[in-house]
Amino acid sequence: MLSFSGKRVFLACGQTDMRKNINRLAAIVEGSFKLDPFDGAVFVFCNRSRDRVKILEWDGDGFWLYFKRLEKGHFRWPGSGGEQTLTLTDEELSILLGGTRVELKLRREELIGRRIT
DSSP states (O other): OOOOTTOOEEEEOSOOOTTOOHHHHHHHHHHTSOOOTTSSOEEEEEOTTSOEEEEEEEOSSSEEEEEEEOSSSOOOOOOOTTOSEEEEOHHHHHHHHHHHHHHHHHHHHHHHHHOOO
């Protein structure tokens, strides 16, 4: 799992077109969110079906773009509801990104527990 310890995390509420590259995501951060993509924060974006996430991070001399596609399940993602961004801690981001694994594990254990032997 990625670690963004000590970094500010901004979650893009709602959906983002996953075809966007580093430059276009940085433009969203600047234009729509009114934030500086070069200040060392982490910006997290999700697609409409909530099975893909992109994370944009400036490390001082270049951008990192992380991408995750789920094979099963969905991320629990906030809708836009008037807010463009949501601030998270690095721990909350880890929970959000790892939540599908917990859900899938719980479902498997429920199914195993229900089997009649």
